[in-house]
Amino acid sequence: MLRATLKSLLSRKIRLVLSALAVVLGVMFVAGSFVLTDTLDRSFSNLFSNIYSGTDVSVTAKAKANAAGTVPASVVDEVRGVDGVAKAQGQVNGSARPIGKNGKVMTTAGAPRLGASWVDGDSQLEMRDGTGPKADNEVAIGAFLASTGGFKVGDDIELITLQPKQKFKVVGIYGFPGGRDSLGGELITSFTEPVAQQLMLGEKGVYTDINVTAAGGVAQDQLRDRVSAKLGSDYEAKTGAQLAKDQADQIAEGLKFFNYILLAFAGIALFVGIFIILNTFSIIVAQRTRELALLRSMGASRGQVMGSVVLEAFVIGLIASVVGLGAGYGVGALLANFFATFGGGSLQLASVQLPLSAVISSFSVGLVVTMVAAVMPALRASRIAPVAAMREAATPDRPLTRPTVAGAVILAAGGAAMAFGFTNQSLALIFGGVMAAFVGVALLTPLVSKPMVSLIGRLLSWSMPGVLGRRNSARNPRRTAITAAALMVGIALITGVSVVLTSATASITKLSDTQIKSDLIIAGEQANDGGSATFTTDVLDRMKSTSGVKSVVGWANDGALINDEQYWVAAVTDVDAMREQFGLQTKSGTIAPLREDQVGVSEERATEKNLSVSSTMKVQLSRGEPKTYTVAFIWAKTPVMQGVVLPSDAIKNLRIPQLGNAFVQVVPGQSVVDVQKRIEPLFADNPEISVQDRSAFTKQQTSQFDTVLLMIQILLALAILIAVLGVINTLALSVIERTRELGLLRAIGMKRAQVMRMITVESIVISVFGAVLGLAVGSALGVATVAALKDQGITEFAFPWLQMGQYLVVAAVVGVIAAILPAIRAARLNVLDAIAYE
């Protein structure tokens, strides 16, 4: 039996290679994700142990709400007095964004843009050129900033900090031990200590942390315990090793999430792969009916027949897993290098290794997927009666009742799981429900395949080859259906996401058009290194006095502890303007300016926490002591805003005591554009801050969705690629099965180009059928999701017609591409051989 199985494997090379390729690609994605995240993980670990190699103990203020506070200079002196401390150096770190020679704010792909205090004789730095800063207008910059920005000693450099841009003179350029330009692609600038304190922290005489060096013979832990004991519970002391581990763990957490996302897409790709393999095995079993029946009549048991098919699947799964693992290692290494070069600036990559998790998951995934796909065909093979050997091998069209009933049941179950998942906020249930729905639809597909295929085909059958292609694609509804269903999965997911995002865009646009009365919105660029742009409250006063401005409300966000729970709060400068511009309605109390100890609360939050007017709450902001506030008003439910609003007095106690946004209403009848032109100069020194009218702002906000969509499209490309393999597989099979027909057509005068066109039409029909299914299923998924998200503010249904049209076109193109090889093969057939083909 083993020999027979291996022989049959070899005799179906192309088909098996194509379906194994589906598994290889999926496994490659899985292994690649593990290799990539493992490599990055270790690289970041190295990076942080490097950064903290000169730190024995680090002291920071205990975090109050969203961020650690500052350390006053007096504490540094206290630490110096601790027994075993060789050196204690107060350090300042914060955000400083340099402006490049092209006048634009320089950005990184995630590495921070840092401002620090200069410490003479810092052993962690290697001076390359010039000296450290001595005067207030001098800075030394990191070599990476110098090389990417083209700065030399003696040049001027402009920097944005808590203050708008200021000009400094570069007096020194430094690198890091080992001849490195940066530790991890960061752009760093060092100021004199007082300047750094003022610009990074907003006040003089305080530090971000204290870097403590131990005297000889004192262990890190020992020193930490002594410093802790001395400083009490307001400060936190950590060893350098602990800090490096904490930061590396934090990155690892992020990478883990990233890995999950990659694995989810790998899962989708493998799910599609199951369709392809199932199809291949079904076809192989159907074609081998006589051979298997012969084995049965010679005495092979059902188990043996079934075993031979399962064994075949096992061998394929094993080979595909090995190849996929190898390819995944390569892809992971490639992506890690790509990330190190383009993503993290100059992250020094740890050696690429093959983690055990990659090996285990590759083999289990590869084997499970192939075996699952082979179960149904194997069962069918085992049911072949020995008499089938004597009958004509033609496989009659089996009735579609069973798959149709099963499909309907699975679809309904999937729908129920989704509905349940939405109400219980269970992502796993939703995901499972969607996958079940796909299986259900795939089972129902043969039923609709005939009418749909002939409908789609009609558009392409203006010539004889077209007609033949269309009829060929309708010849085997099951095969066409599974092939198309594989393509459906990818397109349905993209369409579903696209419908949700388009609906969200429409909802946000409608909301901003109907509910928000702000004419101009001032907002800072969202930087991915955490250094968001902010501006001071005095700009707000100058805005208010600008002619044509009716009202202005400034807005600052931060995390806060309310009754010891983390919340996101906003401090606003003008409650009346906020009420007017955001159309807030009173639920209870009066929406009026807040006293220093009053807050406003949304109806949702009030209901959730059982609050009413004159209830009290304890609020701890990032700075200062906890304070008790009284609820002054509750505003009625609105999609525009919810949460807790603090008075403007609270701004000084936020992590960044500045405004992030401002909303401006223009005096009725005045030109918004004119007012915008008058306000813009106020931000001339804040190039990161833009003044936009309402629709431009909405557009900018919703444009983030495009990025999300693009990422998803890129990740789903693999699932679509695998589906294309399925189309190629099906077509290659058609060509083999119809060799004699092709020979006949060529004999009576069909040109090669016409043969190719015939195969191409068949391919396009299958692909477009898959796309149409995908669009329909995806729209249904999208609509269901939008309906479920109604309470989250997605109130409008909108379809991305243009994109849906594009997906159809893409499917047609995919069809053409998938047809290339089978068509060439068909066109190359020798006429005489083809006619004589058995």
Next chain:
Amino acid sequence: MWKSYGSGDAAVTALAGVSVEFEREHFTAIMGPSGSGKSTLMHCLAGLDDVTDGEVWIGDTKVTGLNDKGLTELRRDQVGFVFQQFNLLPTLTAEENITLPLAIGGRKVDRAWFDTVIDTVGLRDRLTHRPTQLSGGQQQRVACARALVSRPEVVFADEPTGNLDSKSGAEVLGFLQKSAREFGQTIVMVTHDPNAASYADRVIFLADGKIVNEILDPTADAVLETMKHLDTAVGVS
């Protein structure tokens, strides 16, 4: 013409210098023992295969030396085919199968001629049927109709009745004969059956890749007699 397969020691000579002319508007049969080169001759004549040496002409067209495109167009426009079996596309109806060469070439169907052909083969009430719904004889008649409907220079038929019973075979042969006599269609047919050959105007005999005999206006008995001689002659040599 000469035709050999393979090279060196394994070379097989299928045609060893055959010179033959087929008269326009005549029905010619080719006979000979198995392996004598009948099919090879037909394939070479029809542009399905190329000769090793020599030349083939159909009407004013020199077949030898045409490229694939030229050969394809020649087969489409100037040649009709009837094979022993598997002549029809299963996805097309009888009518679509008949007009297939015209459709491929983008030519219009001459309705009057189409009707004449259909009525002659007696398939009027079968036009919308698929090949699987037709008997073997009917299928061969559809194939004959397809070969004729484009009015080719010549129709080649390789054992068109090989798989049919005598009654169905007679219908097909009668139709071929009628095509030549009434419509002036040139027909070349390969057959094993002396009875089938007797429908032709002329029979040529092939043995070992050479033409060894020919009979005009044959009867089944005369053909049988010649065949016997042929067999013994070959057997002796």
